[in-house]
Structures are given as structure tokens and as C-alpha cells.
């Protein structure tokens with residue numbers, strides 16, 4: 001038995017006194033973790049996780065995109081098509097990490113009971129989801145930049161407007177990470193979450209990289225429904241000598257809108273998955 | 277401090293798919309009633325599948341009971357499950373949320389998410405890691421640690437950001453004696469200094485006897501006894517446990533041995549018997565003399581342990597509890 005008998009413990013000074021059922025005041029609750037600080041804490045933890053475990057995967061994603069561009073080089077014959085290929089391949093890196101890997105992560109976390117850890121901490125659901133999504137999205141930055149720069153050199157496109165990626169990565173990242181997190185948290189089994197993530201990734205790859213003019217109507221509709229498309233378009237437009245910035249803004253706006261909605265859905269899905 | 281009333285949870289049946297048999301519904305907790313007092317180290321003991329984890333998951337607001345109530349420090353946890361996170365710290369059986377973090381980051385992040393500011397979280401992290409002897413491995417990822425080290429690191433995370441109630445699901449599984457002692461010392465210190473209450477699940481009968489103030493024995497979702505370890509043992513005080521280990525197999529041709537067999541719980545070459553003291557004496561005389569002795573490898577006589585209590589109470593798992 002323990003060395004301290006329960007009867008002689010320090011008492012009410014702690015503010016955690018017994019209360020008779022139904023009567024008396026309930027004990028004071030511990031503090032709640034606030035949204036931004038806990039988001040930052042989750043972000044930091046997730047980024048370190050991703051760094052340790054996912055760097056090989058980032059290489060895979062980057063090599064995959066670089067490979068696609070090299071293959072497409074023989075097929076592409078117009079400048080417009082080259083722009084789509086480079087923009088598409090760059091955004092595929094984002095899709096690979098933010099959608100595919102995040103769906104896998106949340107699927108496994110949920111299946112293995114790992115959500116219990118977060119659910120028994122007084123942290124807002126949005127912090128957990130947004131922190132993880134932001135970490136995965138920022139993890140894609142180096143791969144996306146390398147892919148974009150390599151593509152521009154390969155196809156002889158100007159490097160001047162590459163800065164647009166500063167907007168494209170977070171916005172497309174938000175939209176895709178939100179989708180990925182929602183898939184992972186809603187899928188009834190982890191294999192399904194992985195499958196959904198892979199499918200989404202394949203869709204982003206096929207529909208984003210191939211130039212749209214050659215697609216049949218129905219496929220083009222599917223392309224329009226995929227949020228990554230708008231990131232690709234926004235980016236592709238900036239290669240021109242006089243880009244139409246208004247249209248670029250509209251495309252980015254669509255990404256942002258889808259991002260808000262999908263992250264909201266993911267947060268809702270987290271809440272649902274955490275308390276069963 | 278923590279009152280559980282009529283807590284019932286049934287996991288739904290799963291229909292079998294082609295070929296695979298279905299799973300019938302399981303009543304994992306069945307009208308559980310408990311009162312945990314402030315500053316107590318309260319244990320839940322029972323065989324695998326008894327419903328211990330299901331019970332603590334309902335205490336922590338993770339699982340919604342079908343019926344019944346949980347009140348912790350005056351808060352209704354069934355109606356307000358989100359309040360549980362602000363009253364208690366929980367150490368679950370799984371660690372997958374922290375697996376890829378370093379020990380130090382796992383503890384710090386958990387503290388931040390428990391509402392500490394950055395400076396407090398770092399301070400408490402350092403103090404807890406030091407207290408548990410984890411400082412030398414603070415920079416290593418949990419995944420790369422041994423099972424016991426990982427468990428200790430998760431326990432450390434549970435301690436960062438003080439809570440009046442700790443709910444621990446098998447905290448010392450896989451730990452060596454040094455780590456176990458660190459855990460119990462940390463628990464005792466918090467109890468002495470702050471009146472912390474602890475509810476913990478264990479399989480370890482020896483641990484239960486030495487560290488717990490009170491134990492509830494769970495079997496098939498029901499509390500079949502709840503008392504101090506000493507109080508529970510008194511219920512079988514009139515009995516002695518005799519363990520016989522045969523070299524090869526039991527000499528059943530000796531009539532006295534054949535009679536003993538009817539009362540023995542056999543596991544391999546080992547027989548366990550619970551007998552009245554004079555019966556035990558006779559049994560020992562039988563096996564240590566004559567023909568039976570040649571077949572005997574080892575024998576022990578012991579006063580009853582919680583394991584015997586559990587068996588005497590009619591626990592379903594006749595093999596007894598895991599005794600690590």
C-alpha cells in the first residue's frame with residue numbers, strides 16, 4: 001500500500017473538494033487550451049513527425065513529378081501545354097503529401113485509438129486538424145519548389161513568377177489537406193482511408209498534369225470538380241508575358257473557398273471520430 | 277470524488293460476412309457501481325476482456341455509456357464529456373499519437389494542449405522527465421525506444437499539466453522494476469503534495485497488492501468485489517494455496533494424488549490447489565513422501581494472493597490473472 005494514507009491528505013486548499021451529489025459547487029475545471037497556441041503546438045509536433053518519418057516520401061513525390069515532366073517532354077508540343085504540365089506536376093507534390101499522406105495518417109490514427117490522446121486533452125478540434133493540415137502542407141514546400149524550378153528549366157519557361165507558389169501551396173494545400181483529413185477521419189476502416197487518399201492523388205495526377213484541351217467533356221467536368229485544378233490553373237496562367245491577374249485571383253479564391261469548406265468538414269469529422 | 281452509477285455499455289453485434297463468423301454483441305460493462313475517494317489509488321483488476329478499458333474510457337468521456345452515470349468532482353461526465361479533459365489526465369493502452377515524436381516534444385506538446393503556456397510546458401516537461409529518469413533519452417523518438425521506455429514516456433506526457441485525477445490504463449506494462457518504481461514514486465508524490473487521485477487498470481496481482489488502496493475486481497463487465505487488498509484477502513483467509521510442479525507428469529497411480537487432481541487447476545505440469553490448512557498439510561505429506569515424491573519437481577505453499585481471491589469469487593478465467 002502507498003505510504004500516504006488517504007485520510008491525511010491536504011484538503012480544501014486545492015479547491016478540489018468533494019461535493020455531495022446534487023448539492024454544492026462542482027470543482028473548478030482546468031484551463032482550456034486556446035486555439036492558436038495549441039494549433040502552433042500541433043503544427044510543430046506534426047512537422048517534426050513528418051521530418052523524421054516522411055522525408056523519403058517527399059523524395060518519392062518529387063521524383064515522381066520530375067519523372068512525369070521528363071516523360072511528357074516528348075509529347076508536349078505547345079507552350080500552353082508545357083505550362084499545364086509544369087504547373088500540374090508541381091501541384092501533384094502537394095496532392096501526394098497533403099491529400100494522400102494526411103488521409104493515411106488520420107485513418108491510422110483513428111483506427112489505432114490514437115485520437116484518444118487528443119480527445120482527452122482540452123484542445124479545440126480545429127487546432128488538431130488545422131495544425132496537422134498546415135504541417136503537411138508546409139512539408140510539401142521544398143518538393144514543390146524543386147519540381148517547379150526543374151520544370152521551368154526543362155521546358156524553357158520563365159522563372160520570374162515562381163513567387164506565385166507562395167499563394168498556391170498554402171491555398172491548394174489547405175483544400176487538399178482538408179479533403180485528405182476528412183477522408184481519413186470519415187473512412188470506416190484505415191485501408192479505405194488509404195485507398196481514398198491514393199485515388200485522390202491519382203485523380204490530381206491524371207487530371208492535373210494532362211493538358212485539358214485533349215480531354216473528353218466528362219473528364220473535363222471531373223477536372224473542374226477537383227480543387228487542385230484551380231491551383232494548377234492559377235499557377236499555369238502566371239507563365240504568360242502578361243498574366244491576367246484577375247483570373248489568377250479567382251482561381252486562388254476557389255482554392256481558398258474549397259479549403260475553408262473542406263477543413264470545416266474535416267474538423268467536424270474529427271469531432272465525430274473523437275467522441276464515439 | 278468519482279462516482280459511477282449503473283454504468284452499462286454494450287458493443288453491437290457484427291454480422292458475419294461470407295465465410296467469416298459474426299461477432300455477437302458484448303456487454304462490456306454491466307451495471308458498474310464504484311465510488312472512488314479523493315486521494316485514493318484505486319485499482320481495476322480483472323482478466324483480459326473483463327471490460328476494464330471500456331470502463332475507464334467511459335470515465336474519461338471517450339465512450340458514451342448506454343445507460344448509467346459518471347460524476348467526477350461534481351461534473352456529470354456523461355452529459356458533458358468534454359469536461360473530462362479539464363479534470364483528468366488519461367494514459368490509454370495505445371501510444372500511436374505520440375509514436376513519432378521525441379520524448380521531450382511529446383511531453384511538451386501534451387502540456388501545451390493541456391492549456392499550459394510555452395514556458396510552463398517546457399518547465400514541467402523538464403521536471404517530469406528528470407523525475408522519471410527520462411532525461412538521457414529525451415531526444416529520442418518514442419518509436420525507437422523499448423516497450424517499457426515508451427510506456428514511461430507516455431506516462432510522463434500524462435503528468436505534464438497537473439490534474440486532480442489520473443486515469444491510467446495499464447501504466448506499468450512492459451516496465452522493468454526501476455521504471456515501475458519511478459512510476460509509483462511519481463504517483464505517490466503527487467498524492468502526498470496535491471491530493472491527486474488515481475484510477476488505474478492492472479493485470480499485475482503483485483502490483484495490485486502493494487500499491488493500491490482499494491481494488492475493484494471486474495469479471496465479464498461486472499464488479500464482483502471491491503475492497504482493500506487486505507480486506508479481499510481476508511475473504512479467503514482460511515485457505516492455503518498449494519502449487520505442485522511435476523517433473524514429467526503427475527503420478528496418478530498414487531490414489532491420494534488422483535484425489536487431489538479433482539481439486540486442482542492444471543496448467544501444463546503445474547497444479548494449483550486452494551485447500552484448508554490441514555488439507556494442505558496432508559497434501560504436502562503425500563507428495564513429499566513415497567512414490568509421488570519421485571515425480572515431484574517443485575512445490576510451494578503460500579497464503580492466498582489476490583489471484584486466489586479472484587478465483588474464489590468465481591472469476592470466469594479459471595487460469596487466473598496474468599502474474600507478471
Ligand SMILES: Nc1ncnc2c1ncn2[C@@H]1O[C@H](COP(=O)(O)OP(=O)(O)OP(=O)(O)O)[C@@H](O)[C@H]1O
Nearest residue numbers: 287288302304322323324325326327328329330331
Ligand atoms: N470497439 C469494440 N467493439 C466491439 N467489442 C469490443 C470493442 N472493444 C472491446 N470490445 C469487447 O468488450 C469486452 C471488454 O473489452 P475491454 O477492452 O474493455 O477489456 P479489458 O478488460 O480492458 O481487457 P484487457 O485486459 O485485455 O485490456 C471484450 O469482450 C472485447 O472483446
Ligand SMILES: [Mg+2]
Nearest residue numbers: 328329330369
Ligand atoms: Mg484493456
